[in-house]
Amino acid sequence: MLSNASKYAIRSVLFLAENSSKNKKYGAKIIAEELEIPLHFIAKLLQQLARVNVISSSKGPHGGFYTAKKNLQNNVCAILDEIESGNVFEPCFMGLPQCGDENPCPVHHIVAPFKDALLEKFKHQSISEFSREIKEDGSLLSLKGID
Amino acid sequence: MLSNASKYAIRSVLFLAENSSKNKKYGAKIIAEELEIPLHFIAKLLQQLARVNVISSSKGPHGGFYTAKKNLQNNVCAILDEIESGNVFEPCFMGLPQCGDENPCPVHHIVAPFKDALLEKFKHQSISEFSREIKEDGSLLSLKGID
DNA sequence: CTTATAAAAGATATTTTAGTCTTTTATATA
């Protein structure tokens, strides 16, 4: 459903939300190591996200990527809008064009509630809220160091 | 989540389950037209499925693909096992290797029940049961002719 | 002002998925 690019991007932004600040920046290299994702690939994605103000960046020594307060007001859909082409949630699970409540595919009744729940989260929960929830729930962005 | 190949294959098998029999076979061409999917692509997939007895086929005039009674005892997973490489439901939605109940990614609690429901259906419901449900529910395998 | 650092930009390579085309083989039927 999500491309690797989106998965990497989401995890990176949430990592920055949890760990970075205006004076605690992270280079692409650190992020790649921390999340165990390809360096050059995530570098490109972070640059894209910085260009559209989903995250912030600064060049040079002590430079890197970080989330400023205004960045944290964004939601996951802002990431997907930049990385993915077209609505990730639109295509039917079975490949039926125009599948919907009126013309449901054979698994529509299972898939639709799932998509709704996820869309609700990605569209209406801010990155900062999402990040806080992650900390509270103890869910993970990386399994580095966990056997 | 599913490749186009799997989507085409599942819809084709369900189409055959609903419409075909030992003496009512469908050529790849008809199936492609009926489901609005690429002819040569689905032809290959149907051949693959016939080879592993998920469906049946016969060559020559009045030949084609069909589901014999024993074919209908299969389930959707049998299709996926043949078409997909590796378990479709295993990879984590966020890309975390080893994501699970113990080490959940940030959307695991939303994704896991969905996967369970779908896996239950694909693994424990036979093609014939699935096909009957589709007829009862009035769900669709194609939107050909529907505006 | 020089240097080291790290993002920005852009070109290239690789892999996977998707889709097409051609030839061969089996078979029902006329």
Added chain:
DNA sequence: TATATAAAAGACTAAAATATCTTTTATAAG
């Protein structure tokens, strides 16, 4: 037995996704 039909098989092409490599630009710090 000749012919038309349709699956089987295999080679090939195209597009998208994934990933890497190189060069340029900005900037903090010595």
